Amino acid sequence: MSSDASEFDPDRIESYKFPETTYTYSERDVALYALGIGACARDAVDVDQLKFVYHDKGQKFIQVLPTFAALFSLGSLPGGLGLPGLKYDPRLLLHGQQYIELYKPLPSNACLKNTVSLAGLHDKGKAAILEIETKSYDKDSGALLCMNRTTAFLRGAGGFSKSSHPYSYSNYPKDKVPSVKIPKGQPFVVFEDCTQPSQACSIYFIIARMKVIVSYLLVLALLYRLSGDYNPLHSDPTFAKVAGFTRPILHGLCTLGFSVRAIVKCICRGDPNLVKCISGRFLLHVYPGETLLTEMWLEGLRVIYQTKVKERSRTVLSGYVDLHGLSSSL
């Protein structure tokens, strides 16, 4: 018996073959992205960040922040999430998680070929969770640059299981994904950005062995969207209200970009190529203009982090970043 085309149909979603896509970017996109996640926002001559927006010290290419790789995954979805069998209200979609593996330093401009597949689909009753895997190859050399696993939390789309057992499909072993446990002790380092332009910038407070970074977001969602996520949830007040928010919220990937940029600055001493893999779960929305505070703990070559909104004292993101090694100056 064929299923009704207007129904949520997990079998159709699971058997869908995603087309290959291409994604092309230039140095201008790389610099615009870095500005969208707050690089140099508080200090236009920050030696650790100028290289992400400018050919600092005569460098030949602008360097690429590791979370730039996440853009390839959003750009790889044909027509958004218009998959056969997937029925959901786009106004209720939230970004749930992002996982990125980096295999090579990201070039400052490239033409990429993306292969896309379903990584997971889960029925959580009140929501459906959809996971999409994107592998990005340099089109010229054929080299695999990175892999993204992007998780969408589709509020109101759950309850589609055909048996009493909740539907759950994954193309990767769940036990290989470490869950994040925030350590009980104090974070590792303290770094605080200046709060007002009139203050001296980039003041370091080394308090015991703690470092904390504070960043200030202003109209970032409007700037960040120019990197390719035009979801009106981040710009349209009416749309945001229907989605359940008092005003447009920040892109999850912008918050992740802030947090990982803080880690690159504080732990990697500005070297983006020390980052091997990134994992983050979005726990709560962020309003543009709120202050982000990223706390970091170092456990071997793993940085465990959590990001809080200072004004509401709420954790909005947590995860880990695995490194290839540690900076010798740490």
Ligand SMILES: CCCCCCC[C@@H](O)CC(=O)SCCNC(=O)CCNC(=O)[C@H](O)C(C)(C)COP(=O)(O)OP(=O)(O)OC[C@H]1O[C@@H](n2cnc3c(N)ncnc32)[C@H](O)[C@@H]1OP(=O)(O)O
């Ligand atoms: C293909 C992908 C395309 C992606 C496109 C992205 C486009 C972007 O423009 C969209 C955005 O950027 S939206 C902004 C960023 N995201 C957010 O602000 C979401 C913040 N998180 C929340 O609000 C809640 O955690 C919330 C609402 C997500 C969950 O909270 P609750 O409803 O309270 O859930 P809870 O009862 O705690 O858990 C139910 C089950 O769901 C699992 N879960 C919870 N949070 C999750 C999350 N963030 N990601 C993945 N899974 C999550 C829980 O584990 C639980 O399952 P189980 O019962 O099996 O443990």
